[in-house]
Amino acid sequence: MSDIKILGIESSCDETAAAVVVNGREVLSNEISTQIPIHTLYGGVVPEIASRKHVERITQVVDLALKQAGTTADELDAVAVTYGPGLVGPLLVGVSFAKAFAYANDLPFIGINHISGHISANYIEDKDLKPPFLCLVVSGGHTHLVRVIDYGRYEVLGRTVDDAAGEAFDKVARAIGLGYPGGPKIEKAAKDGDPDSIEFPRAKVADHPYDFSFSGLKSAVLNYLNHQRMAGVTVNTNNVAASFQKAVVGALTDHAEMAIDQFGMDKFAIAGGVASNGALRASIEALCQRKGVKFYRPAPILCTDNGAMIAAAGYFEFENGVRSGLNLNAEPSLAL
Amino acid sequence: MRILGIDSSGLVASAAVVDDDTLLGEFTTDYKKTHSTTLMPMLDQLIKMLGIDIRTIDAVATAAGPGSFTGLRIGAATVKGLAYALGIPVIAVPTVDAIAYNLYGSKRLICPLMDARRKQAYSGLYKFNETNEFIVKKEQEPEAIEDIVKRINLSDEPVTFLGDGVPVFADYIKQNVTVDYDFAPAFCNRQRASTVACLGRKYFDREFYTSAEEFRPIYLRQSQAEREREEKLKKAGNNA
Numbered sequence: 001m002s003d004i005k006i007l008g009i010e011s012s013c014d015e016t017a018a019a020v021v022v023n024g025r026e027v028l029s030n031e032i033s034t035q036i037p038i039h040t041l042y043g044g045v046v047p048e049i050a051s052r053k054h055v056e057r058i059t060q061v062v063d064l065a066l067k068q069a070g071t072t073a074d075e076l077d078a079v080a081v082t083y084g085p086g087l088v089g090p091l092l093v094g095v096s097f098a099k100a101f102a103y104a105n106d107l108p109f110i111g112i113n114h115i116s117g118h119i120s121a122n123y124i125e126d127k128d129l130k131p132p133f134l135c136l137v138v139s140g141g142h143t144h145l146v147r148v149i150d151y152g153r154y155e156v157l158g159r160t161v162d163d164a165a166g167e168a169f170d171k172v173a174r175a176i177g178l179g180y181p182g183g184p185k186i187e188k189a190a191k192d193g194d195p196d197s198i199e200f201p202r203a204k205v206a207d208h209p210y211d212f213s214f215s216g217l218k219s220a221v222l223n224y225l226n227h228q229r230m231a232g233v234t235v236n237t238n239n240v241a242a243s244f245q246k247a248v249v250g251a252l253t254d255h256a257e258m259a260i261d262q263f264g265m266d267k268f269a270i271a272g273g274v275a276s277n278g279a280l281r282a283s284i285e286a287l288c289q290r291k292g293v294k295f296y297r298p299a300p301i302l303c304t305d306n307g308a309m310i311a312a313a314g315y316f317e318f319e320n321g322v323r324s325g326l327n328l329n330a331e332p333s334l335a336l
Numbered sequence: 337m338r339i340l341g342i343d344s345s346g347l348v349a350s351a352a353v354v355d356d357d358t359l360l361g362e363f364t365t366d367y368k369k370t371h372s373t374t375l376m377p378m379l380d381q382l383i384k385m386l387g388i389d390i391r392t393i394d395a396v397a398t399a400a401g402p403g404s405f406t407g408l409r410i411g412a413a414t415v416k417g418l419a420y421a422l423g424i425p426v427i428a429v430p431t432v433d434a435i436a437y438n439l440y441g442s443k444r445l446i447c448p449l450m451d452a453r454r455k456q457a458y459s460g461l462y463k464f465n466e467t468n469e470f471i472v473k474k475e476q477e478p479e480a481i482e483d484i485v486k487r488i489n490l491s492d493e494p495v496t497f498l499g500d501g502v503p504v505f506a507d508y509i510k511q512n513v514t515v516d517y518d519f520a521p522a523f524c525n526r527q528r529a530s531t532v533a534c535l536g537r538k539y540f541d542r543e544f545y546t547s548a549e550e551f552r553p554i555y556l557r558q559s560q561a562e563r564e565r566e567e568k569l570k571k572a573g574n575n576a
Contacts, residue, residue: 041565048405048559055409059416059549073421089406092372093413099376100417104390326376 004077004318008311009062011094012086012114013141014045016057019307020069020076024120024315025127029068030301030308033057040180044170051089058097065307073105080314083111083324084334086141091330099326111324112313114305115142115336116152118271120313121302129296134265136256136284139272139305140166140183143212144336145255147263151316154336157259158210165248166274168214172221172244176237186241187277193242198224200247202254210255217247245279253283260291269296276300339540340393340418341533342379344371344411345403345431346450346500351379352529353386353393354537361386362530371410393422395545397536399527400428401554402458402476403450408553420548427536427545430554432476434532435499436462438524444494445473449501452478457501458556459484461491470535478556481505482512489514498525 003022010017019030035053039045066072081098084091095111102109119135131151137144143160163171166183173182178189200220205211221244228235260268268288274280281297288295302309341352341362349371352362363378383390398415401408419426435448441464450458461474474487485508488495497509498520509517519525539545558566 042561046559046561049561051405051409052553052555052559055412055416056552058413059420063420063549089409092406092410096372096375096410096413097417100414101421102417103376103380104418104421326380327373329370329372 004315005071005075006311006314006318007062007065007076007079008307008309008314009079009081009094009098010114010117010305010307010310011054011058011090012082012084013090013305014039014050015305016054016061017305017307018062018065019311020065020071021124021308021311021315024123024312027124027308028071029065030306031061031065031068032304032306033061036181043174043180045087047087047089050087051093054090054093058093062097062101073107076105076107078102078108078110078314078318080110080112080310080317082114082117082310083328084114084331086114086332088330088332091332095328095330099328103326108318108323110314110317110322111328112310112317113334113336115144116154117309117313119146119148119154119269120316121271121298121306121309122269122296123312124302124308125298126296129267129269132265133267133269133296134256134259134263135269135271136252137272138165138252138270138274138280140164140170142272143214145210145259146336152313152320152322156336158208158212158255160212160214161205162213162215163218165212165214165252166272168218168248169274171218175222175225176235176240178237178241183274183277186245187279189238189241190245190279193236193238193240195242195246197236197239198243200243202247202251209258212251212255214248217244249280249283252280253287256284257287257291260287260293266293267296268293271298271303273304276303337537337540338392338394339427339533339537340396341398341529341531341536342375342396342411342415343399343431343434343527343529343532344375344407344414345399345401346407346527348527349374349378350527350529351375351382352533353382353388354530354533359530360388362528364528366526371407375410375414391422393424395425395427395536395540397427397429397533399431399434399532400551401431402452402478402556403431405555408555412551412553416548416551419551425545426548426551427539428551428554429532429536429539430476431527432458432460433462433472434535435527436460437470437535438498438528438531439496439520440464441468442496444496445488445491447484447488447495447497448499449484449497449505450499451501451504456480457484457505459501461487476556481508485509485512491515496520500526
């Protein structure tokens, strides 16, 4: 069987990314151009600015990915691109570029679900990982607990009914003055705090045990901060960060445990930007050890939004015979 | 020289292939459908109908802006993908200039109006002189319709309005324009990719073109967040 080489393009939020991956597992290049510095000025991602930055960077990023991979367009087998979920303006840039690039090179073109991309990062990290397995996808925009039935085939067990876990990190970080992006800043502050100093609630969603809710937790943190301020007490932001992080990690771990118990699978993976959070990795790893389940997690560079995960997902869709039409549109609320 | 023209700056989506003095084919629609679902299929059908190889295209001319932010970035990303893959230059044509160029040879003032929301139009003022040279009397920019009409009345010259801003501002024009005016007919009153390609060819001959990497849409307006941030900083500066 000859090798299948796929160019993956990702632009659903604030990273312009492109990568070349062979057979869904071997990364030849993985270029990421982040916009974090500019969005930091605004305390979060501004969709119009993000869209414009993607337009400015996309050609260079794709060019770098091809050069780094030491390959040319005529050696590619297909182009894969994220078409949702995400911010519509940013998505449209990647989708429009990928379509035109594939068309002019007479290559097949495949639209990829961003969440499927995150999950597929695990195929890159662990060359032997095969479905079925359970996967917890946690990022700035998504919180999903998924049963991976086969390559590219998923059953969503639960999702957030309000804020994504990463979104809660961003909002709490802003509230305690740590700024954007919240995930890494909270994690850092939490290292110097006491996670048991403040008791924040772990929300459960009635009738949907696998669904998540983080807006209640976020409100509890904001209420706590208000109370302390009104009482004239100086807030220990490290303790708030540590206690908040513990509550999020606790909720995610509880759900993971429930799924492992119910479905009796022997493999559990995490994915998405928040999957590079050390506390979450440690907690899920400990859970897996306790349950005798093998634990999988991508390297941090594959957890953040990147093109390699899209190319990996693209490979399995390519093998499944999936092809997208030139009329493919961006779908900001695309379901997995 | 074979130029591919693209315009997705407004409600119109348009693609055309122009060989020197021959328009080989053009596909133009003005129908409420997202350009991301129409532009590439239109281009594909056009290329297939003409039976040409896309690799014979020498340059892409595109309506670079102003226009709908979404339309501009769909067009820009498409043009970049094509030009990068084909290794050909991008010719950035100002949208309003291209709309005016539809009226080649007219002896009247030409005033395109693109609806820019907030009671403004992206507009400019153009004329063809005695030798049919295209004169930009006023460069494209977003402007209040009152100011556009005031300038036209002062010019005391007959004028033709065109563009998707005409239906939006027709009543205001009828009530306030004091010079002889008319509205251009349907075949030439909106964006057309063949016009973009023809005007683009003139730019190309003057070596006014760029690369897929360097090409940027001409938004003419900042994002709301940038505007608000600058106002805030300015206020803070004044109070300091």
